[in-house]
Amino acid sequence: MNKLNLSVIPGDGIGKEVVPLTLNVLDTLASVHGGVKFEYEKYPWSCEYYLEHGEMMPKDGMAKLHQSDAIYLGAVGNPQLVPDHISLWGLLIKIRRECEQVVNIRPAQYIKGVKSPLAEPNDFDFVVVRENSEGEYSEVGGRIHSGDDEIAIQNAVFTRKASERTIRYAFDLAVKRSGKVTSATKSNGIVHSMPFWDQVFKEVGTEYPNINIESNHIDALCAFLVSKPHHFDVIVASNLFGDILTDLGAAVMGSIGIAPAANINLNGNYPSMFEPVHGSAPDIIGQGIANPIGQLWTAKMMMDHLGLEELGSLLFKAIKETIGEGIKTKDLGGLSTTEEVIDYINAKILT
Amino acid sequence: MNKLNLSVIPGDGIGKEVVPLTLNVLDTLASVHGGVKFEYEKYPWSCEYYLEHGEMMPKDGMAKLHQSDAIYLGAVGNPQLVPDHISLWGLLIKIRRECEQVVNIRPAQYIKGVKSPLAEPNDFDFVVVRENSEGEYSEVGGRIHSGDDEIAIQNAVFTRKASERTIRYAFDLAVKRSGKVTSATKSNGIVHSMPFWDQVFKEVGTEYPNINIESNHIDALCAFLVSKPHHFDVIVASNLFGDILTDLGAAVMGSIGIAPAANINLNGNYPSMFEPVHGSAPDIIGQGIANPIGQLWTAKMMMDHLGLEELGSLLFKAIKETIGEGIKTKDLGGLSTTEEVIDYINAKILT
Ligand SMILES: CC(C)[C@H](C(=O)O)[C@@H](O)C(=O)O
Ligand SMILES: CC(C)[C@H](C(=O)O)[C@@H](O)C(=O)O
Numbered sequence: 193m194n195k196l197n198l199s200v201i202p203g204d205g206i207g208k209e210v211v212p213l214t215l216n217v218l219d220t221l222a223s224v225h226g227g228v229k230f231e232y233e234k235y236p237w238s239c240e241y242y243l244e245h246g247e248m249m250p251k252d253g254m255a256k257l258h259q260s261d262a263i264y265l266g267a268v269g270n271p272q273l274v275p276d277h278i279s280l281w282g283l284l285i286k287i288r289r290e291c292e293q294v295v296n297i298r299p300a301q302y303i304k305g306v307k308s309p310l311a312e313p314n315d316f317d318f319v320v321v322r323e324n325s326e327g328e329y330s331e332v333g334g335r336i337h338s339g340d341d342e343i344a345i346q347n348a349v350f351t352r353k354a355s356e357r358t359i360r361y362a363f364d365l366a367v368k369r370s371g372k373v374t375s376a377t378k379s380n381g382i383v384h385s386m387p388f389w390d391q392v393f394k395e396v397g398t399e400y401p402n403i404n405i406e407s408n409h410i411d412a413l414c415a416f417l418v419s420k421p422h423h424f425d426v427i428v429a430s431n432l433f434g435d436i437l438t439d440l441g442a443a444v445m446g447s448i449g450i451a452p453a454a455n456i457n458l459n460g461n462y463p464s465m466f467e468p469v470h471g472s473a474p475d476i477i478g479q480g481i482a483n484p485i486g487q488l489w490t491a492k493m494m495m496d497h498l499g500l501e502e503l504g505s506l507l508f509k510a511i512k513e514t515i516g517e518g519i520k521t522k523d524l525g526g527l528s529t530t531e532e533v534i535d536y537i538n539a540k541i542l543t
Numbered sequence: 544m545n546k547l548n549l550s551v552i553p554g555d556g557i558g559k560e561v562v563p564l565t566l567n568v569l570d571t572l573a574s575v576h577g578g579v580k581f582e583y584e585k586y587p588w589s590c591e592y593y594l595e596h597g598e599m600m601p602k603d604g605m606a607k608l609h610q611s612d613a614i615y616l617g618a619v620g621n622p623q624l625v626p627d628h629i630s631l632w633g634l635l636i637k638i639r640r641e642c643e644q645v646v647n648i649r650p651a652q653y654i655k656g657v658k659s660p661l662a663e664p665n666d667f668d669f670v671v672v673r674e675n676s677e678g679e680y681s682e683v684g685g686r687i688h689s690g691d692d693e694i695a696i697q698n699a700v701f702t703r704k705a706s707e708r709t710i711r712y713a714f715d716l717a718v719k720r721s722g723k724v725t726s727a728t729k730s731n732g733i734v735h736s737m738p739f740w741d742q743v744f745k746e747v748g749t750e751y752p753n754i755n756i757e758s759n760h761i762d763a764l765c766a767f768l769v770s771k772p773h774h775f776d777v778i779v780a781s782n783l784f785g786d787i788l789t790d791l792g793a794a795v796m797g798s799i800g801i802a803p804a805a806n807i808n809l810n811g812n813y814p815s816m817f818e819p820v821h822g823s824a825p826d827i828i829g830q831g832i833a834n835p836i837g838q839l840w841t842a843k844m845m846m847d848h849l850g851l852e853e854l855g856s857l858l859f860k861a862i863k864e865t866i867g868e869g870i871k872t873k874d875l876g877g878l879s880t881t882e883e884v885i886d887y888i889n890a891k892i893l894t
Contacts, residue, residue, distance in 0.1 A: 223804050229721045255728060267729065274544060276730060277731060277734050277738065280576055280731050280732070281734065285732070301753035307662075308662075309661050309662055309663070309769050309770050310660050310661065310662060311658075311660055311661060311662040318580060323673075328732070328733055329732045329734075330733075330734075331734060331735075333734075333736070334735060335739065336737070339703075340703055340706075341703065342702070342703040342739075343700065343701065343703070344698040344700075344701040344735050344736050344738075344739035344740075345699070345700055345701075345735065346698070346733060346734075346735040346736035346737075347684075347696055347697070347698055347699075347735075348696070348697040348698075348699065349694065349695075349696055350694065350695040350696075350697070351693070351694050352690075352691055352692065352693040352694070353691065353692075357544075365570030370600070370863050378783065378786075379627060379628060380627035380628060380631050381631070381636070381679070381680045381699075382679055382680060382681075382781070382783070383632065383680075383682060383684075383699040383781065383785065384682075384684030384685060384696065384698075385684070385696075385697035386675075386697075387628065387695075388686065388693075388695035389695075395703065410787055411786045411789070411790035411791075412799075412822075413793035414787055414790055414791045414794070415790040415799060416794075418660050418769060418794040419660050419794050426721055431732070432729065432732065432733070435729075435732065436761055436762050436765055436787065438762070439762035439763055439765055440762075440764045440765045440766055440769065440791075442766060443766035443767075443769040443770050448763075454749060464559065471763075478816060480641050484627055512583060535624070539800075
């Protein structure tokens with residue numbers, strides 16, 4: 193029996209509602225497989241934990257995570273309780289960085305039964321490969337002067353190492369997909385980091401002569417995700433641009449509630465982390481209507497990552513069929529509760 | 544007779560095709576008014592000009608612009624000829640900064656006859672107030688080390704002065720509109736500039752107790768522009784975020800070809816500049832199919848700015864009726880040429 197140790201962090205808000213329920217689905221998948229078992233180490237790290245302990249996770253928390261095979265996260269943050277920069281930099285971004293999850297992979301595709309806000313969503317299917325360790329998200333910077341003269345300076349730090357590995361990941365992915373990579377840039381307005389990014393993109397591109405490459409400014413690219421999402425296959429982007437493009441991808445799919453993300457450690461020295469793109473949604477807590485699809489699609493990515501692709505495919509098939517059969521939450525125009533959707537998917541996997 | 548001196552810079556690509564033709568419309572408006580005359584000072588500053596002269600505009604160019612009542616610009620940039628950072632920072636961004644056009648106003652609204660990619664575009668009508676002088680667009684930064692160790696550092700500079708005047712402009716505009724301001728932030732990921740921006744937003748907000756305020760992270764806000772554009776009225780954003788939101792606004796309207804922009808000098812010491820949001824579109828040059836609506840809507844904003852609101856309204860009415868009657872270019876699903884659209888609008892104004 194292959195025992196896989198999963199660190200489970202439900203986090204805040206709907207994360208706490210959805211994550212525990214989806215563990216049943218993981219167990220079902222394991223039982224279907226027969227040769228694998230998931231063991232869960234559950235951690236209550238969250239904004240509430242912070243209010244009690246003055247930190248988002250205990251000092252030895254990271255060491256515990258490091259021992260697991262993967263981290264399964266719900267959602268982090270609840271600005272009503274704890275300012276975002278504390279909760280996120282103390283948990284989500286901290287794990288991404290200290291577990292060296294240097295790329296963030298976020299697929300978006302047209303799913304039958306999910307009503308896209310687009311009039312003609314046209315079967316799009318793209319993946320955003322997002323730099324996940326540096327860039328515009330940086331603690332380097334500060335303020336000077338006060339009152340009317342106050343100035344805030346924010347540094348964005350782009351290393352060749354991080355840019356290159358992200359871009360290379362995108363090209364490698366494109367080799368396995370349709371052979372096209374689009375780079376998000378803004379070198380016409382942002383004149384130090386973005387021309388550097390463009391240069392690395394071009395250089396790595398020469399190693400992949402069979403891959404089609406294009407570069408779009410982030411403003412135009414956002415517009416294109418709305419006007420022609422089917423045009424794209426692999427999109428590679430900096431931390432901030434990847435963040436923006438993936439929320440937009442989720443919007444174009446029809447709901448932020450279904451979008452998944454995988455924070456990948458490329459060296460295998462620490463675990464990767466799997467989290468939905470959505471936040472903790474404090475506004476719908478306790479109603480039982482949170483959409484579990486983002487969390488489950490995330491679990492599918494975790495299966496694939498753990499080498500259990502057949503379980504990943506099984507889960508994804510069950511997800512799509514369930515939505516296709518109209519079993520879906522309110523945000524997708526359905527009437528089902530979180531639990532009903534999960535139960536249905538569970539049952540599908542077993543048949 | 545009130546003589547108004549306009550600096551006209553067609554710029555590159557379709558700017559050169561569209562701008563000259565739209566001057567007829569300005570003349571028509573003046574003739575209808577009776578008491579005003581537009582005098583044009585035309586400048587050929589463009590990428591081609593650069594290839595000939597080694598600079599995007601002559602040394603005394605800025606001084607010439609300073610003398611005019613407004614600047615009417617087509618489009619700048621053609622990366623095939625001149626790298627963007629040279630053409631844009633040598634002309635477009637240079638004028639924005641040296642004429643102290645510190646805010647950039649960009650409306651987006653549902654226009655009948657323009658097919659939005661959204662299934663239910665729902666009569667949205669919002670304005671993005673964009674900081675136009677600093678922020679993420681900054682020449683501060685550079686590189687260190689080379690090869691595998693190379694690092695690029697990009698500074699974003701946010702001053703209280705610039706943030707505050709932009710935010711105040713947005714609040715003042717909201718007073719005249721529906722009384723709601725949404726601020727674009729990303730303080731959960733970008734921990735120096737964005738919390739500063741949020742703080743200024745909150746502080747200025749306290750001076751407007753009757754205005755409804757909300758703050759959305761840029762990723763969520765982009766998603767909302769797709770899922771519920773009608774929710775928004777005035778959106779205030781930093782330079783980069785404003786850039787992204789306005790291209791997205793144009794996409795949601797149905798074409799980047801119709802979106803206008805006004806770069807406003809708040810002190811009246813230098814002229815303001817009016818330019819469409821679209822670029823020079825080198826791919827459709829010479830076909831006579833460029834959409835002139837962005838340029839003309841921009842001209843409407845120029846009329847309003849020059850105190851000729853009745854002409855602005857007349858022009859906007861003519862624009863909307865023309866589109867409504869199906870006289871539109873290819874990008875809007877029509878069959879008309881640039882010239883036919885302009886002629887039709889001209890005729891409308893005269894009737
Ligand atoms: C061309 C570019 C520098 C410019 C900008 O980002 O400001 C353009 O996209 C715009 O929005 O006017
Ligand atoms: C919560 C926030 C810091 C985070 C990010 O921007 O990375 C989120 O938006 C995401 O995309 O995972």
